[in-house]
Amino acid sequence: xxxxxxxxxxxxxxxxxxxxxxxxxxxxxxxxxxxxxxxxxxxxxxxxxxxxxxxxxxxxxxxxxxxxxxxxxxxxxxxxxxxxxxxxxxxxxxxxxxxxxxxxxxxxxxxxxxxxxxxxxxxxxxxxxxxxxxxxxxxxxxxxxxxxxxxxxxxxxxxxxxxxxxxxxxxxxxxxxxxxxxxxxxxxxxxxxxxxxxxxxxxxxxxxxxxxxxxxxxxxxxxxxx
Numbered sequence: 001x002x003x004x005x006x007x008x009x010x011x012x013x014x015x016x017x018x019x020x021x022x023x024x025x026x027x028x029x030x031x032x033x034x035x036x037x038x039x040x041x042x043x044x045x046x047x048x049x050x051x052x053x054x055x056x057x058x059x060x061x062x063x064x065x066x067x068x069x070x071x072x073x074x075x076x077x078x079x080x081x082x083x084x085x086x087x088x089x090x091x092x093x094x095x096x097x098x099x100x101x102x103x104x105x106x107x108x109x110x111x112x113x114x115x116x117x118x119x120x121x122x123x124x125x126x127x128x129x130x131x132x133x134x135x136x137x138x139x140x141x142x143x144x145x146x147x148x149x150x151x152x153x154x155x156x157x158x159x160x161x162x163x164x165x166x167x168x169x170x171x172x173x174x175x176x177x178x179x180x181x182x183x184x185x186x187x188x189x190x191x192x193x194x195x196x197x198x199x200x201x202x203x204x205x206x207x208x209x210x211x212x213x214x215x216x217x218x219x220x221x222x223x224x225x226x
Contacts, residue, residue: 006048008104017035031062046072056095075108096115096117097115099111173205189205
């Protein structure tokens with residue numbers, strides 16, 4: 001497999017910019033590519049064989065010279081590469097940088113984002129979901145930065161129901177809800193997301209073996225305060 005070099009990107013970028021009326025020169029001062037058109041501010045392109053923190057640092061430093069700064073990398077193929085490109089484009093937009101890619105087999109240059117101020121639109125629904133989870137969760141049962149099974153408010157509620165059933169045996173959903181202060185206990189046990197509950201009769205549930213095995217792993221109160 002032929003190794004890709006930064007210099008492989010230069011000619012396609014030069015050709016692309018010249019076709020749009022720019023005069024283009026490489027390695028001017030600290031910049032990989034500098035393009036000028038009439039009296040407009042310079043357009044700067046930083047070339048790299050892939051996205052990296054060093055590339056972003058380099059490009060951000062060029063913003064002291066011009067507002068029109070692009071990063072340029074080879075265009076990769078494949079679904080995972082495309083998803084990574086979208087994520088990097090989003091990051092570059094937040095930094096005020098433009099993004100170009102070069103398809104090396106035929107030299108096609110694509111501009112995925114232009115430089116400029118970026119103000120991400122806030123998602124009110126996602127913010128409400130975040131605060132709802134925060135308010136419903138008991139204590140702080142997780143360690144920040146963990147990459148394992150997260151103790152969510154939903155899981156805490158399910159564990160509270162399971163612990164009650166382990167002590168009381170089969171019970172009506174209404175009784176479980178009252179004893180554990182989990183208002184949605186009946187719905188939660190009916191949904192049986194974790195496989196911990198089994199329906200005995202209408203509205204009555206008992207703990208499964210899987211649910212019983214989950215109990216020693218839980219570090220939650222036996223029941224919530226009424």
